[in-house]
Each structure stands twice: as structure tokens, then as C-alpha cells.
Amino acid sequence: MILPIVKYPEPVLQQPGEPVTEFDDELRKFVADMFETMYAAQGIGLAAPQVGVSKRITVIDLSNAKDPEKKMVLVNPEIIQRSGRLYEEEGCLSFPEIREKVVRAAKVRIRAQDEFGEWFEAEGEELLSRCMQHEIDHLDGTLFIFRISSLKRDLALRKIRKMQRAGEW
Template sequence: MIRPIIAYGSPVLREATQQISRDTPGLAQLIADMWHTLDNAGGVGLAAPQVNVPVRLFLVDNRLEDAPLRQAFLNPLIIMRSAAVSTDEEGCLSIPGLTAMVTRPETITIRYEDASFQEHTRTFSGMDARIIQHEYDHIEGRLYTDLLSPLSRTLLKHKLRAVSKGRFRPGYPMQFPLRS
């Protein structure tokens, strides 16, 4: 089932997320729904808070690399970030129509469980590392806009407000914050 993606301004995108276990109700269905949602939206990553579920789970689907990465990350923890950084353009399914240049560590090491709850520790570099860090930020209650300079955030404020009010409609289902 394709779930609506939660838009910028929704509180769930800033909430602390909970660890998950084999006993988490509906986990297999959540992961399947998230893959359908990500594929439908044409993104490269999706975190559970973006489908209104505040748990420590995200998906990465980076087919742009020579060795494509399509992986679910459960209960992840980044345990190393390189001092070397790179800057590249990022966007977000929760903030459609908006991109910005974001600086992140070039290489990370992450400990996580896969969908079968097998534990892994892997090092990623380049675009894979960037996507993982972006999705990891979601489960930490952060957005890529938090990494921008105050001036850049100020310049984007009008566009961010338009997204939160549903004035921009992408080609995939979205849920916008309740208007007061």
C-alpha cells in the first residue's frame, strides 16, 4: 500500500523515534508499504517518520552508483563520521520542489539491523553516505534544512511555508499539517 508522505511542518518529523523489535506490530507491512511509497515517489530514501510512524527505520534505494544499494536500516546508529566533507544538492520527499546545497561527512560507518534483524556494521562513502545521513537525520528529528546557514534558511522560509500549507503538490500522495 502506498502511504501519504508527511509534509514539512508536521510535528512527527521532529519527534524522537522509538527502537523497533521483531515484536513491533505490523513491521513487515510497514516496510513493504514504505518500499511501495518510495518507489511510487521516485525517491532515493524514505524514513518511517515521513509516513507518520516515529520508529527507527529508513530505506535507501540508490541505483545511481556502480554497486546499487537497496537496503532497509532498522535501529541504525552512525558510529563514525569522517573529517573529510563534501557538498552536494539535496532534496526531500517531505519538502517537494525545494533543494539546497548541503555539506556532510564524505564517509560514515553505521551499525544497523536488516529486515531479518541481522546486525551489520558497514562503511559507506559518497552518495550512499549522503543518502544514509539524510535519512538518519529524519529518525533523529532533523531535516536537511537544519544544516543550512541561517541566511539560507531565511531565504527559503517562504517556500517552506508554502510546502507546509499544501501549496505545492507533487506527483505522489502527501499529508499536510493541520491548519489552525
């Protein structure tokens, strides 16, 4: 089932997600719905707060459903190691039409649980690293526009307000 994606300034986007404690069929159904929603929106990552659920769950698939081996489910993730530096453009499904360059670590190591509650560690470099950091930020209530300069943020927020007035947001 495709879930509605919430847009900024929806309050759930700026709240830290609650840790997941129940690893049941309901969680796995929600994860499947998140993947379906992400693919329908042509995204590569989606966090539970983006569909209005304040839980520490995110899905990532850089292959956009082309390679099932690339699908990642991160439940209760945390970044345990960072190295290097990237300055690349990012977008966000909760900020359609807003893209800005953001500084991120070039490589990260994360620790998370899968949809069955099993702990694992994974590494990401370049785009995967950026995606992991972006989605974990969502789970912490941090949005990518708060990682850009105040001038660019003000311009982006002005654009959003203009689209809101026009009924396009």
C-alpha cells in the same frame, strides 16, 4: 501499499523515532510499503517519520528499484564512524521543490539491524554516505533545512509558507 508522505511542518518529522523492538511480519510489510512509497515518489531514501510513523526505520535504494542488491533496510541505525567532507545539493520527499547544499561526511560506517533483527555494519561513500546521514537525521528528528545557513533556511521556509497560502503544499 503506497503510504502518504507527510510534509514539513508535520510534528512527527521533528521528533526522534522510537527504537524498534518487534521484528515481525507487520514490520516487514511496513518496510515493503516504504519501498513502494519511495519508488512511487522517485526517491532514493525514506524514513518512517516521513510516512507519519515515529520509529527508527529507513529504506534506501540508490538504484531506484533497478538492482535488488542495492536495497537497504536500516532499523535502529547509528553512525559509528565519519570521515571526509562533502558539500552537495540535497532534496527531501517531505520538502518537495526545496533543494539546498548541505555539508556531510564523505564516508560513513553505520551499524543497524535488518527487518529480521540481525545486526550488521555497512559503509557508504559519496551519495550513499549522504543518503544514510540524511535518513538517520530523520530518525533523530533533524531535518536537512536545519543543516543549512539561517539565511537559506529562512528563504526556504518563506517559499513553503507562500506555497501553503496558495494551497500548493
